[in-house]
Amino acid sequence: MLDRDILITGESVRQACRCGRLVEQTSGLAPGFAQANLVVLPRDEAYDFLRFCRANPKPCPLLDVTEPGDPTPRQVAPTADLRTDLPRYRVWEHGQLVEEPTDIMRWWRDDLVSFVIGCSFTFEAALLRAGVPVRHIELGRNVPMYRTNIPCQPAGQFHGPLVVSMRPLRPADAIRAVQITSRYPSVHGAPVHLGLPEQIGIRDLSHPDFGDAVPIADDELPVFWACGVTPQAAIMSARPPFAITHSPGCMFVTDVLDETLAVG
């Protein structure tokens, strides 16, 4: 059985994935190292997707984009192989999930481009360090996520609603959380909304569109951040012939220290 406690760097997590020992979610691994969402597309679709990310930086903060066919994200993990170094992947054809493998060697093509997209784990670590409680972590659940009525800026075939994650916070903690997460623009940054979910088209907080519901106390406000599931939802809407993403919670662990992503 894998001892998760020894996976204290990005390199060690990636090594454990590469040799097939780690095939499950990466939350809590390699504390202090930034984890990331992965989107892989053929070069033909990559240009429009790159434009989509540029136009929607809050849900799609790009940490790296590879050269076509190159499986190594040279900016964020120069020793990594994106084909083997995540615990689990999802392979999509025309918007349909066709396989959920632990590596994508047999799916790899010379025209594939990988997008490494910032993830909220980085700012959640900063919240916890500041004593701001994060409900879904306390409960050992996935964060609740909701489709909003806010459209992303479309780019070519890619379009869709902004998807947000929600964390319930007491008002003073919500204010502190705005301050803290504002320092991390490359991992979704400040919240996009708080307090009035119906204003952004969320009718029932107890039924998230993705992830798990969490309870909200009477003295708490729901606080909403742009979410890295947004680009996956845009890909599902666009139904490109071929795409690969990470499997939910099974992130790519980079060599980038969370703190180097902080501004100010």
Added chain:
Amino acid sequence: MLDRDILITGESVRQACRCGRLVEQTSGLAPGFAQANLVVLPRDEAYDFLRFCRANPKPCPLLDVTEPGDPTPRQVAPTADLRTDLPRYRVWEHGQLVEEPTDIMRWWRDDLVSFVIGCSFTFEAALLRAGVPVRHIELGRNVPMYRTNIPCQPAGQFHGPLVVSMRPLRPADAIRAVQITSRYPSVHGAPVHLGLPEQIGIRDLSHPDFGDAVPIADDELPVFWACGVTPQAAIMSARPPFAITHSPGCMFVTDVLDETLAVG
């Protein structure tokens, strides 16, 4: 009749006060120059009040403290005379308002210490520059202020509740307002609360304890900042034998540029 448009610097506003031409509120005068609350106390009470300000920096951000008997705040306005350079004052004896004069020459004593305390006008200017609307300014009213159930840290005889000002904002503007006002810690800084007024002991937003009520739309949250009325409320509670403050809205205009109070 006084042409307010020519009062474009702290010095020009103070000059207009000094010669008796300006005897009304200072909102909008000398744009870009920080305005301030004034508290004047005998040296005997000044030490406890200084401790009160240090222990409660959000409602009582000190911009300057004078030497006993010196009417000039040398850090923030080295050419000013605090006895004449405000439009109107309030003189208090044992917590009772005894006069509201346009200068305090006849009340001045060699043992008086003046506290110059930051004011929300500075961060309101920053909000307006960022396109965040400020309701009471739009309506030409005084900001609504409320006593909360949050006690200040007491110091000697000075004690009392935190008083907050309230500005209704749409959620995205509330988030932006947290970011903007966080840059101004010496003029009350980030909000202390938002969204759930009953949590801080405010039952009816339509009946403020000070200032004027403003309407709140369905798509807005009430956002609360620590308020410079807090130290005045503490003085009214402590009922010292003698004190002088500015008259509401009739602030002291300094030579300090608002932007020099911004951090980051």
